[in-house]
Amino acid sequence: MELKKIQELIEKNNIKPSDCVMHTQRKLENNGRVRVLVLKNETEAHVEYICPKCGHYDYVRKKWKRPFSIKCKNCGELIRIQKMKTLIKKDIKNNY
Numbered sequence: 001m002e003l004k005k006i007q008e009l010i011e012k013n014n015i016k017p018s019d020c021v022m023h024t025q026r027k028l029e030n031n032g033r034v035r036v037l038v039l040k041n042e043t044e045a046h047v048e049y050i051c052p053k054c055g056h057y058d059y060v061r062k063k064w065k066r067p068f069s070i071k072c073k074n075c076g077e078l079i080r081i082q083k084m085k086t087l088i089k090k091d092i093k094n095n096y
């Protein structure tokens with residue numbers, strides 16, 4: 001299963017990095033994934049995820065705030081979006 005909804009949104013609206021407050025895609029355990037997009041003119045984040053616990057796929061809107069997390073609608077697993085600094089460190093660790 002792939003995350004497509006946010007990708008479609010970006011292509012459809014020709015969203016550029018400069019239009020975003022936040023845009024990140026994370027790999028989670030057990031082939032879980034989460035993608036978060038926050039646009040400058042919106043207060044709600046676009047969130048798309050595959051739950052790392054139960055594999056449930058969903059696309060939701062949630063008010064953007066730090067720290068940001070969403071709950072899996074199916075099993076209630078809490079999916080945290082870590083701070084960018086932490087993410088970059090992890091990225092470096094995972095990719096190199």
Ligand SMILES: [Zn+2]
Nearest residue numbers: 051054072075
């Ligand atoms: Zn779940």
